[in-house]
Amino acid sequence: MDPLIFGFLLSDGLINGALYALVALALVLVFAVTRAILIPLGEWVLFAPLTQAMLLEGKLPGTVWLSAGLLLIWAGLDRRRGRTPLWLFLAALGVVGVGFLGRSVPALAFLAALLVVLPIGPASFRIFFEPLPGASVLVYLILAVGLHFVFQGLGLAFFGPEQFRLPALWPGEAALAGLPVPRQGILLILAAAVLMVLLYLFFRRSLYGKALRAAAVNRIGARLAGISVREAGRVAFLLATGIGALAGLLVAPLSNASYEMGFLLGLKGFVAAIVAGLVSYPLAVAGGVLVGVLESFSSFFASAYKEAIVFALLLPVLAWRSVSSRVLEEEE
Amino acid sequence: MRKGLVWLGAFVLATALAQAEVRVGVTLSATGPAASLGIPEKNTLLLIEAGKLDRMPKGVTVRFFILDDGTDPTAAVKNTKKLIQENRVHLIIGGTTSPNSLAMIDAVAEAGVPFISLAAAKAIVAPVDEKRYWVFKTPQTDELMSQAVVQDMVARGYKTVAYLGFNTAYGEGWAREFEKAAKAAGLEVVASERYSPKDTSVTGQVLKILSRRPDAVLIGAAGTPAVLPQRTLVEKGYKGQIYQTHGVANPAFLKVGGEFVENTLLPAGPILVAAQLPDAFPSKRVALTYIAAYEAAHGVGSYSTFGGHAYDAWLIARDAIERALQKADPGDLAAFRKALRDAIEGTRGVVGTHGVFNLSPTDHLGLKFEEAAVIVRVKDGKWELERSFR
Numbered sequence: 001m002d003p004l005i006f007g008f009l010l011s012d013g014l015i016n017g018a019l020y021a022l023v024a025l026a027l028v029l030v031f032a033v034t035r036a037i038l039i040p041l042g043e044w045v046l047f048a049p050l051t052q053a054m055l056l057e058g059k060l061p062g063t064v065w066l067s068a069g070l071l072l073i074w075a076g077l078d079r080r081r082g083r084t085p086l087w088l089f090l091a092a093l094g095v096v097g098v099g100f101l102g103r104s105v106p107a108l109a110f111l112a113a114l115l116v117v118l119p120i121g122p123a124s125f126r127i128f129f130e131p132l133p134g135a136s137v138l139v140y141l142i143l144a145v146g147l148h149f150v151f152q153g154l155g156l157a158f159f160g161p162e163q164f165r166l167p168a169l170w171p172g173e174a175a176l177a178g179l180p181v182p183r184q185g186i187l188l189i190l191a192a193a194v195l196m197v198l199l200y201l202f203f204r205r206s207l208y209g210k211a212l213r214a215a216a217v218n219r220i221g222a223r224l225a226g227i228s229v230r231e232a233g234r235v236a237f238l239l240a241t242g243i244g245a246l247a248g249l250l251v252a253p254l255s256n257a258s259y260e261m262g263f264l265l266g267l268k269g270f271v272a273a274i275v276a277g278l279v280s281y282p283l284a285v286a287g288g289v290l291v292g293v294l295e296s297f298s299s300f301f302a303s304a305y306k307e308a309i310v311f312a313l314l315l316p317v318l319a320w321r322s323v324s325s326r327v328l329e330e331e332e
Numbered sequence: 333m334r335k336g337l338v339w340l341g342a343f344v345l346a347t348a349l350a351q352a353e354v355r356v357g358v359t360l361s362a363t364g365p366a367a368s369l370g371i372p373e374k375n376t377l378l379l380i381e382a383g384k385l386d387r388m389p390k391g392v393t394v395r396f397f398i399l400d401d402g403t404d405p406t407a408a409v410k411n412t413k414k415l416i417q418e419n420r421v422h423l424i425i426g427g428t429t430s431p432n433s434l435a436m437i438d439a440v441a442e443a444g445v446p447f448i449s450l451a452a453a454k455a456i457v458a459p460v461d462e463k464r465y466w467v468f469k470t471p472q473t474d475e476l477m478s479q480a481v482v483q484d485m486v487a488r489g490y491k492t493v494a495y496l497g498f499n500t501a502y503g504e505g506w507a508r509e510f511e512k513a514a515k516a517a518g519l520e521v522v523a524s525e526r527y528s529p530k531d532t533s534v535t536g537q538v539l540k541i542l543s544r545r546p547d548a549v550l551i552g553a554a555g556t557p558a559v560l561p562q563r564t565l566v567e568k569g570y571k572g573q574i575y576q577t578h579g580v581a582n583p584a585f586l587k588v589g590g591e592f593v594e595n596t597l598l599p600a601g602p603i604l605v606a607a608q609l610p611d612a613f614p615s616k617r618v619a620l621t622y623i624a625a626y627e628a629a630h631g632v633g634s635y636s637t638f639g640g641h642a643y644d645a646w647l648i649a650r651d652a653i654e655r656a657l658q659k660a661d662p663g664d665l666a667a668f669r670k671a672l673r674d675a676i677e678g679t680r681g682v683v684g685t686h687g688v689f690n691l692s693p694t695d696h697l698g699l700k701f702e703e704a705a706v707i708v709r710v711k712d713g714k715w716e717l718e719r720s721f722r
Binding site for chain 2: 002005008009012015016019156160161162163164165251254255256258260261263264265295296297298299300301303304306307
């Protein structure tokens with residue numbers, strides 16, 4: 001194989017790998033704190049660029065109302081518990097305001113899309129996951145699969161079946177060792193690297209991060225130590241949605257965006273997260289890069305079997321993990 | 333007693349009137365992923381129902397039952413059974429996508445109801461076996477369109493070609509028909525690659541194609557997902573000719589593709605460029621009439637080739653209903669369904685928007701490629717007639 005093609009495939013693999021790595025980071029984050037496998041994340045990843053595309057066309061996308069609506073339901077649930085969640089009403093109002101602002105000012109559409117999609121994650125946790133505290137991994141998985149179908153259906157209703165094209169945040173190509181690489185791809189790789197380091201430091205070094213992890217490892221112990229398990233879940237979902245939405249916004253200019261791309265994206269991110277055993281952030285990034293590069297090279301050599309090759313990667317990884325790692329006991 | 337006679341008379345009259353009614357069942361994908369195809373089809377049939385597009389067959393009233401299947405084959409089959417059993421229809425039109433149409437075949441064959449499909453796959457009507465005896469269709473097949481592409485490639489003196497298509501039924505169908513036609517014409521297919529409509533990158537496939545240096549590349553994809561491979565080819569510096577299939581003939585493709593799809597060649601039904609066709613082109617007049625009526629109702633530039641398939645299905649049906657009425661009475665459900673089937677199979681010289689239909693017991697499409705396909709170029713974000721084969 002000529003070195004130029006090798007270089008192109010490698011850079012393409014690294015860019016896609018960064019995308020899968022970001023999704024994997026979000027999945028690992030949510031799993032580490034709540035024991036939920038967040039399948040609808042793929043949909044949320046695409047909601048962000050699709051929202052941006054609609055805003056740029058001067059339309060107000062359905063995600064604005066979805067996001068505000070979920071916040072209001074959240075507020076309603078809290079009210080029944082005897083609290084007056086004024087800030088939730090303000091947040092719902094803020095989402096609608098941001099939507100209108102993003103629609104009229106194209107330069108702010110990127111940021112507006114991110115802010116509009118952001119509350120969907122924590123609100124979904126509050127509405128769907130929180131009423132089932134301490135349920136088994138399987139129950140959360142079934143719930144997540146159900147939510148995936150709901151959000152995919154909403155995606156079709158909001159954005160239609162066609163793809164959208166988005167302007168690059170950093171247009172043009174940069175020459176790396178004589179190889180033209182899209183600058184937008186470099187941004188994606190940088191985002192994955194920076195977020196990996198931040199998440200690693202946050203969960204290893206900061207007290208708040210440690211508290212979040214404690215909430216997952218032992219719910220009762222964490223509550224005895226004064227840690228709110230509910231809040232831990234919401235924060236995890238918020239961070240995951242943010243990472244996912246950012247990944248979606250960064251990759252969309254490279255590849256166009258449609259509502260149905262999310263699931264496959266989430267699944268590949270999940271393969272990467274499995275490589276990391278659903279616990280390690282650096283390994284999740286490594287897994288994402290592995291999946292991306294493998295996909296890139298297999299699409300060159302055997303494009304018809306590309307998907308099969310990527311998902312077949314799960315088999316040796318699972319076999320290796322089952323013999324090498326110690327089993328993490330389910331608590332409670 | 334006298335009053336009773338009047339009632340009896342009224343009843344007989346009412347039954348007689350009811351018998352002179354032909355019921356046409358329609359199931360379309362007006363929502364879901366194929367909505368951009370199903371909506372113009374539905375609009376077209378609604379215009380016909382309202383009498384704004386075409387006259388009704390002589391001697392009967394036609395009643396339409398229009399259902400939506402949401403681009404779901406299971407729902408399409410359920411609709412088909414409902415139309416046959418509850419609405420007791422004489423004819424079914426619809427099945428917007430190939431998977432939907434293929435799924436409906438068993439249901440119509442079992443009940444013995446003629447069915448005119450609006451989907452592309454050749455397998456819907458070929459080979460004409462015991463079940464497909466009841467099934468007809470109006471859109472051009474992959475085989476017919478492949479012929480147009482290959483003839484154009486040969487005429488331009490290309491020797492080596494590559495194919496990059498969906499890993500779905502659409503892409504595989506094109507791969508099979510195109511590679512067969514290309515080999516028969518002496519073209520060398522140097523690469524045949526696949527990608528998923530949901531992929532975010534096709535760089536690997538494109539690099540493989542570039543490394544084989546083909547004179548032309550055919551992208552076998554439908555709708556906006558067809559843009560990504562073309563964009564990647566252009567970005568990676570491919571200088572040869574890029575072809576697309578008729579699956580991209582909608583405005584969304586031009587909008588998302590922008591400068592990347594400029595100068596693309598594609599085979600299409602002649603209605604796409606109806607105004608640019610030579611006056612002697614057989615389907616030109618019908619196509620222009622259809623476009624004028626459709627745009628009068630839905631706005632300038634709103635027509636699409638897909639609505640044309642629905643109109644063609646109606647034109648065949650209207651002609652066949654008139655002939656079937658001489659053989660059987662619509663009140664006798666089974667006999668009229670059979671007579672209508674025979675009449676559709678006997679269709680000769682019906683001029684539609686996509687060509688001239690001449691059906692036979694072995695050909696349930698009945699289009700000739702010279703009249704049903706033209707090559708179109710994307711020029712300044714518009715469709716421009718490149719050549720016709722007549």
